[in-house]
Amino acid sequence: NGDLKYPFPQEGKDYYGNLNGQPTGTTNKTLWKNYINWVRTNSTVNNYGYRKKYGYRTLMGYLIGQRKKNNQSEDLWRAPIYPFHAMKEGVTLFTDFLDGLQFGDYVGLVTYDDSSRVESVLNEDGVAETVDLGNELITNRYTDIDAIQRHKQASHYAPYTGMGYGIRDAKDLLQSHGRAGARPTMLVMTDGNANRSPSGWSLPGSWNWDEITDTDGDGLANYSTTDPHKQYAFWQAVEAANLGYTVHTMTVGAGADRDLMQAIAKACNGISIDAPGGATIEDMRSQLLVAFGKIAANVPPAKLLADPESDY
Template structure:
């Protein structure tokens, strides 16, 4: 059969050939459209990518500027320019890879400065606007526009470029900060005689001289600054042959003196034994029985009837009275509400710090000050001790002053309160509510002394009153912070000594602070501080733990504390408000 005949018998085959050609044409057209959509999607994606890059760039610039406002508007402006230069959009980074920062900033501003709108002022949350202020601004607004950003394929659709704009407003938040200070008795430790082994005699001695000066160089009886042995005077001669004698009391030895020759010295010791010495007519003789002397008899001079004159000195039942009279303190009133000259004399005669420093049986302002720091440290006992430069409490006061001064250089929106531990009942005490009167906080801190109210260490008690103050009076939009300092171990809770419970109290308070979004910055001061506990408290609250190591000189730990408080004061919490 011929092919023509087959075609007539199969009409469908005749009509399918033209359809294959139509599909090819349609596919070609659709491919062109699809390529257009791909080109469009590439350019649209590029636009969104550039917009995101620009937003990140202005966010970084606004935050950097706001964070620098405390150093002045010029510094903040320079930070904005630098961050925009270092965070360019698209391919601009190629323009700023060479040269120094200042040159690159100048180049950036020359090319793109017209698109930058920078304003500095205060954020008004009600109007959602940045308002100009005369001084102490807190907010930076950055609006940046890049014009004529090139499309990849846009020219195919009649559009060669596009513009992008992004705006960011950053402000730093006001802070409500509670300082929680350790006023336990151990905050005097670096000024007491026991610190000689750690810090050296020269440190303690010089510090003692400064404290004596801080008290106004008081004069009591015949005391001198350097402790001396007491010299008891014998009876005044009533006839020409009688002698004028004295005994310098040194505890296990005495120095007998006379203006005439001494024929015999007898001493009775604490054991009841009597020892006789024969100076052979010398006018001074040291009797050293190596037992604490209780009575002394000196044979020297002649009575009116030509009998030997015997002079007696009582260092037993009347020992304190004899020494007090020898020091010229019999008619001198003790200057403070608690303590007495008799108590001070007994302190010098006993063992302890005074003995460790080599001043047992000696009396002077140096060990009188140590007596105050060790035995009569509270405000009720010795109200003037807040004036003296005892350590480390004075280093803390000085650092608090610097902390407050640094914060005063800000915009005045921060508030500070003061809590201490312990109160007279052993709990925490709110010394000052949150206030913008930062000078008052300095005065309150300065007028407190180690062991001011209580000797023990109730860290949790101080944290409790600080937390309650922040919960009750912190402002809604303010960052709530606590700065907690201690030089020792938590050992007091619920009215008594219980180290384990006191430590758990601290941790319980830390968790309560974390629940209430209160960040705690902890400072452990010296070798005796519980560094592990302070570190745990900081971790629980997402805070930071600073440690000032033990065994340092005053200058060293003062510098460390100063740097810590400067960091705390200088940290400005930032947030983007737009």
């Protein structure tokens, strides 16, 4: 019938984690042809001496470079693709830290790209672990939060960094599901290279960089940007801080915008953590644990919600 002997090895999943089904017919041929053409023509492949060499190494390079969304390739969550993998390891270390701390802290998870969403479910074809947080979107089920994020891959939904969207949703999550008396805190993990924001959005007229990022008291801004995507992220973070939320940042990757991440943390009464490019989370384990300890120590005391002198 003209079908190729072998199906292309990645079929992708839909938004709900269901496998799309092995490609057949013309679709299968096109997938293989695109991989073959990439190996033949990609300049980086040629520079490394792999032109017209077909196998696991070039196939992985093709999937990571050309088909890394989850609806294209379902298994790349297993691959340590940096800097995203460093961020995943950071979340694992952070949830382990909270578990060991036993302070009764609760945590939620928001992911972002060209949009954002609160993550609460893991129920995917081919994955043994399952999680459903139900309405417990902020929870002390650290292992479940970690399991959800470990099964995400670089560009899982889309290859963008809508940092402001994520901060907005995290702020909304804290408002809607935060525990009474708790002191809400946000930890933003990314490379800081925000590249998405609402169309036509601009900073409000009252925005004043000199007031918001003057960290040395000379009346002048120590940070500012004209990039609308980074402006949107900064504005959302300051909006969270204005609600009394503390915003910490953790920066990953060699090409990260560390200036932005540090400025956000300073403006929002937070701590800035840096995981430089080339360093693994395991390499930095002791430093990160110290930083997480500082974050824990930086949490203000709980609010008193009831008058102890009153009768119940």
